Amino acid sequence: xxxxxxxxxxxxxxxxxxxxxxxxxxxxxxxxxxxxxxxxxxxxxxxxxxxxxxxxxxxxxxxxxxxxxxxxxxxxxxxxxxxxxxxxxxxxxxxxxxxxxxxxxxxxxxxxxxxxxxxxxxxxxxxxxxxxxxxxxxxxxxxxxxxxxxxxxxxxxxxxxxxxxxxxxxxxxxxxxxxxxxxxxxxxxxxxxxxxxxxxxxxxxxxxxxxxxxxxxxxxxxxxxxxxxxxxxxxxxxxxxxxxxxxxxxxxxxxxxxxxxxxxxxxxxxxxxxxxxxxxxxxxxxxxxxxxxxxxxxxxxxxxxxxxx
Amino acid sequence: xxxxxxxxxxxxxxxxxxxxxxxxxxxxxxxxxxxxxxxxxxxxxxxxxxxxxxxxxxxxxxxxxxxxxxxxxxxxxxxxxxxxxxxxxxxxxxxxxxxxxxxxxxxxxxxxxxxxxxxxxxxxxxxxxxxxxxxxxxxxxxxxxxxxxxxxxxxxxxxxxxxxxxxxxxxxxxxxxxxxxxxxxxxxxxxxxxxxxxxxxxxxxxxxxxxxxxxxxxxxxxxxxxxxxxxxxxxxxxxxxxxxxxxxxxxxxxxxxxxxxxxxxxxxxxxxxxxxxxxxxxxxxxxxxxxxxxxxxxxxxxxxxxxxxxxxxxxxxxxxxxxxxxxxxxxxxxxxxxxxxxxx
Numbered sequence: 197x198x199x200x201x202x203x204x205x206x207x208x209x210x211x212x213x214x215x216x217x218x219x220x221x222x223x224x225x226x227x228x229x230x231x232x233x234x235x236x237x238x239x240x241x242x243x244x245x246x247x248x249x250x251x252x253x254x255x256x257x258x259x260x261x262x263x264x265x266x267x268x269x270x271x272x273x274x275x276x277x278x279x280x281x282x283x284x285x286x287x288x289x290x291x292x293x294x295x296x297x298x299x300x301x302x303x304x305x306x307x308x309x310x311x312x313x314x315x316x317x318x319x320x321x322x323x324x325x326x327x328x329x330x331x332x333x334x335x336x337x338x339x340x341x342x343x344x345x346x347x348x349x350x351x352x353x354x355x356x357x358x359x360x361x362x363x364x365x366x367x368x369x370x371x372x373x374x375x376x377x378x379x380x381x382x383x384x385x386x387x388x389x390x391x392x393x394x395x396x397x398x399x400x401x402x403x404x405x406x407x408x409x410x411x412x413x414x415x416x417x418x419x420x421x422x423x424x425x426x427x428x429x430x431x432x433x434x435x436x437x438x439x440x441x442x443x444x445x446x447x448x449x450x451x452x453x454x455x456x457x458x459x460x461x462x463x464x465x466x467x468x469x470x471x472x473x474x475x476x477x478x479x480x481x482x483x484x485x486x487x488x489x490x491x492x493x494x495x496x497x498x499x500x501x502x503x504x505x
Numbered sequence: 506x507x508x509x510x511x512x513x514x515x516x517x518x519x520x521x522x523x524x525x526x527x528x529x530x531x532x533x534x535x536x537x538x539x540x541x542x543x544x545x546x547x548x549x550x551x552x553x554x555x556x557x558x559x560x561x562x563x564x565x566x567x568x569x570x571x572x573x574x575x576x577x578x579x580x581x582x583x584x585x586x587x588x589x590x591x592x593x594x595x596x597x598x599x600x601x602x603x604x605x606x607x608x609x610x611x612x613x614x615x616x617x618x619x620x621x622x623x624x625x626x627x628x629x630x631x632x633x634x635x636x637x638x639x640x641x642x643x644x645x646x647x648x649x650x651x652x653x654x655x656x657x658x659x660x661x662x663x664x665x666x667x668x669x670x671x672x673x674x675x676x677x678x679x680x681x682x683x684x685x686x687x688x689x690x691x692x693x694x695x696x697x698x699x700x701x702x703x704x705x706x707x708x709x710x711x712x713x714x715x716x717x718x719x720x721x722x723x724x725x726x727x728x729x730x731x732x733x734x735x736x737x738x739x740x741x742x743x744x745x746x747x748x749x750x751x752x753x754x755x756x757x758x759x760x761x762x763x764x765x766x767x768x769x770x771x772x773x774x775x776x777x778x779x780x781x782x783x784x785x786x787x788x789x790x791x792x793x794x795x796x797x798x799x800x801x802x803x804x805x806x807x808x809x810x811x812x813x814x815x816x817x818x819x820x821x822x823x824x825x826x827x828x829x830x831x832x833x834x835x836x837x838x839x840x841x842x843x844x845x846x847x848x849x
Contacts, residue, residue, distance in 0.1 A: 225555075227552060229530075254523045254526065254527075255522045255523040255525075255526050256526060256552075257525065257526045257529055257551075257552040257553055257556060258526075258530075258552075259552070259555065259556065259559070261530060261533070283533065283534055311559075312559065313559050313560075313562040313563045313566075314555060314558050314559045314562055364562075462566070463562070463563060463566040464562060464566075465562075465565070465566060465569065
């Protein structure tokens with residue numbers, strides 16, 4: 197079957213396909229086969245991925261095969277737990293069953309980060325205005341996801357909260373608009389901006405604290421095949437009550453920092469080097485320090501405006 | 506059913522539908538997508554093309570790594586007079602063999618004469634390869650050095666690549682002791698290099714030993730595809746002499762197993778013919794059954810896997826020693842388990 201929005205398919209059919217592992221999520225450049233009988237995961241998926249194209253049925257080739265389920269038979273019944281199983285060995289923490297949405301998102305990140313080689317992947321959030329993309333590099337406490345979600349409210353489309361996906365043949369970023377992962381205080385900040393309905397139910401007490409997901413909008417999903425050109429690279433640092441500080445980053449320095457956060461740069465090899473260098477030639481990189489989200493959004497808008505003039 | 510997949514992996518892909526997607530899933534789990542991609546050159550349409558291209562990029566990196574590391578090992582040993590033989594994947598890549606195309610590798614294996622072992626270790630250490638953390642413990646170090654066929658694995662401190670330095674093909678304690686000295690004597694040097702590889706027949710024999718006498722069945726599809734190509738690359742004369750050579754180097758049983766696997770999974774008539782020429786059955790029914798159940802998957806897989814695991818240990822060391830080893834493994838002080846991670 198040709199992929200259709202999840203919401204257009206019967207809920208029971210979706211649950212059945214998830215149980216059997218015949219559900220395929222077609223998002224951006226990747227097809228992911230999902231398998232799970234966890235009802236928390238079903239509910240979450242039906243809600244947060246409702247606008248995403250899926251197909252149901254055997255015979256559809258996938259890039260990734262992800263199962264989310266009990267780590268062993270015992271844990272299906274006694275103090276049940278879930279774990280993402282992307283099909284290769286990777287140490288992950290078993291979670292209580294109701295945290296299955298987190299296991300799903302972690303598993304999808306693992307699958308793409310460690311199994312994708314036909315694109316160069318960087319750990320960054322990406323939003324775009326028209327064809328111009330802003331990359332928000334990840335680093336702990338930087339507020340990548342909060343800023344990504346805030347940029348969505350400022351009229352930018354979401355390419356990805358997690359990966360800048362660079363083509364090997366030209367400087368272009370591929371959208372992979374999965375939900376934006378929000379932690380702790382940023383949940384309230386984004387809820388205030390985007391409205392209650394845009395977020396999943398928060399999961400309290402996970403290994404990362406409280407976690408909630410901001411749905412990719414129907415408009416983001418509709419534009420999931422439209423590449424964007426990176427024009428701006430931001431290394432954000434959030435500091436409570438700090439005033440705004442901007443400093444430009446040398447292209448070579450910015451490239452090294454970006455590459456350090458790539459799971460596959462070395463493996464992709466020469467093409468990764470060439471496209472990354474070409475990408476750095478076409479963008480401006482800044483370190484920004486900010487104390488509230490509104491400031492950072494305004495700043496990014498200004499920098500993008502300047503950068504593209 | 507799974508048997509048909511082996512021929513797909515080295516020959517023609519099914520065009521579409523459930524068989525193709527099931528096959529690709531199986532091939533992905535078996536880590537042989539790179540080999541599948543190498544056997545199916547040319548543009549494939551749609552998602553199939555994506556999957557094969559992805560595998561090609563991945564395995565091209567493994568190949569670069571092997572070539573680069575082989576050159577670094579050669580440099581490290583330069584001037585010492587040590588002439589290492591590249592084994593397995595590194596040898597296939599160095600010789601440009603089909604067995605090496607698209608093959609996933611995690612380490613590089615070399616074989617040196619035992620009298621050169623200490624010097625080779627010292628020179629590699631000077632070049633940056635240090636003891637791998639997982640086997641740095643006293644028990645493992647002592648065990649490897651006293652009983653094994655290789656040094657404890659060495660990892661390069663900057664490039665993180667792993668080298669296994671062998672001085673024989675099976676542990677000292679193994680029931681079977683192949684004549685690696687004869688195989689080394691027949692090894693062929695690589696042009697413009699101080700490295701060598703086994704000759705074609707011995708490459709097949711060594712691969713057979715590794716799989717059937719050392720029990721490398723975890724990645725059975727990968728192993729059997731390798732055997733298929735290595736056997737298929739032998740010319741008629743080499744195939745004809747294979748059994749004599751196997752007898753000479755004391756590796757008849759593993760070679761019989763390998764010939765059975767090639768003839769069973771790839772319907773290779775010539776492998777079957779060579780196997781028949783040995784006279785005896787060659788491979789026990791129980792081993793064949795265990796392998797078939799293991800490869801087929803399903804409910805019997807864990808049981809078959811356990812049987813193969815027990816067999817591999819039984820082959821590797823005498824029973825009394827095995828008991829002692831298992832007890833030591835069970836009671837040694839657990840290092841704090843590598844912390845499980847959550848991922849963003």
